[in-house]
Amino acid sequence: MAYGTRAEMLEEKRRRRQEDADRRSRIKKANKSLLVAPKKTQRSLGIIQIDPEGVLHFQDGRWMSFLEVTGGMKHFPTAAESIGCRSIFTAVMGEETRFFLTLIREGDIYEPVRAAFLEDEEILRDGMKVRKLSAEEAFDAMRKISMIEQPFSFETLMKKRKDLGQMVLPHVIGGYETFGIGEDAGTGFFIMQYPQQLTCSVLKEACMIAGRIIFSFSYNPVSEQRREEYLAYLSKRYAKDVKEEMVRPFGSAYAAVTAFCVKSKDIQAVRKRIQETFADAGFMIAPCYDDQKKCVLSQLSLGMIDKAKPQNVTRDMMQELFKKEFCHDPDKV
Numbered sequence: 001m002a003y004g005t006r007a008e009m010l011e012e013k014r015r016r017r018q019e020d021a022d023r024r025s026r027i028k029k030a031n032k033s034l035l036v037a038p039k040k041t042q043r044s045l046g047i048i049q050i051d052p053e054g055v056l057h058f059q060d061g062r063w064m065s066f067l068e069v070t071g072g073m074k075h076f077p078t079a080a081e082s083i084g085c086r087s088i089f090t091a092v093m094g095e096e097t098r099f100f101l102t103l104i105r106e107g108d109i110y111e112p113v114r115a116a117f118l119e120d121e122e123i124l125r126d127g128m129k130v131r132k133l134s135a136e137e138a139f140d141a142m143r144k145i146s147m148i149e150q151p152f153s154f155e156t157l158m159k160k161r162k163d164l165g166q167m168v169l170p171h172v173i174g175g176y177e178t179f180g181i182g183e184d185a186g187t188g189f190f191i192m193q194y195p196q197q198l199t200c201s202v203l204k205e206a207c208m209i210a211g212r213i214i215f216s217f218s219y220n221p222v223s224e225q226r227r228e229e230y231l232a233y234l235s236k237r238y239a240k241d242v243k244e245e246m247v248r249p250f251g252s253a254y255a256a257v258t259a260f261c262v263k264s265k266d267i268q269a270v271r272k273r274i275q276e277t278f279a280d281a282g283f284m285i286a287p288c289y290d291d292q293k294k295c296v297l298s299q300l301s302l303g304m305i306d307k308a309k310p311q312n313v314t315r316d317m318m319q320e321l322f323k324k325e326f327c328h329d330p331d332k333v
Helices: 002-030 039-045 073-083 110-125 135-145 154-159 164-168 202-210 224-238 264-280 292-300 315-325
Strands: 047-051 055-058 062-071 086-093 098-106 129-132 179-181 184-193 212-221 250-261 284-287 311-314
Touching: 039 047, 039 164, 047 110, 055 110, 062 073, 062 110, 062 135, 073 086, 073 098, 073 110, 073 212, 073 315, 086 202, 098 110, 098 135, 110 129, 135 154, 135 164, 154 164, 179 292, 184 264, 184 292, 202 212, 202 250, 202 264, 202 315, 212 292, 212 315, 250 264, 250 292, 250 315, 264 284, 311 315
Parallel strands: none
Antiparallel strands: 047 055, 055 062, 062 098, 062 129, 086 098, 086 212, 179 184, 184 250, 184 284, 212 250, 250 311
16 A cells, blocks of 8 residues: 555646646746746846846846826826736836836746736726837836936847846846935935825925936726725724625735935935935835845836835825826826
């Protein structure tokens, strides 16, 4: 009996190895249309495959697509809920203001992921003005956001097998409350708590203080299962039956603000003024303590470098935030 059991176990292990090998082979064949990322890029950013049309595949299973937003920002909360996948809205505000949207999905095989991204774009276009970015356009946008003068070439990246991170992202020296990029300095914050009601455009005021800021808002709709688990947690905590209609609709979000300062000696004063500005508007923000480098690189890379510690945010708060902050220009509504 023991020999039979051992033989069955070995056969089961052999069968599982074969299934795993077959699965890897199917994935490789299905994704053969994608370009293999240079080894240096794989090591630095975790990107293993690239679709020149604008989709990246990462070692951790993420797929990423990039769009530029030219209008309808106030509709982002509704659209983000409708597409059903994680999205990152990035606003670069200063002398030149640009808005980007990064869509993130998971999966093994590219074709269903690609089809899902196409559906997402159609949903977004129902209320927003968006333009799909090719891989080269997305990488060049990161280069411009990072204030790197050297022009980006997708052909150079692939033919010379270069490190994408070195081509489009700056060298950042991270500190406890601030960071340095060359002679410039900056400070990154994350939003810990939102006000009950917004009364002003706090990002516009922050931009006037620093001269240039980046605001990013990562949002992931809450699944039905997680919503039920949250209601069960509340029922247990308060020892009463909490119904879904008793809890305002919410999602999982992470918001960050990075301020850039031309003069390093002024960064502490800028940091203090921005914290006071957000506090006056009812926000509670804190510096990305001891994580400044990853915080700013995540924003400059439009989410390629992942940095998020999500918390529950109500949909009402999201809608109010985007309505107040991004609807000053009638053409942008």
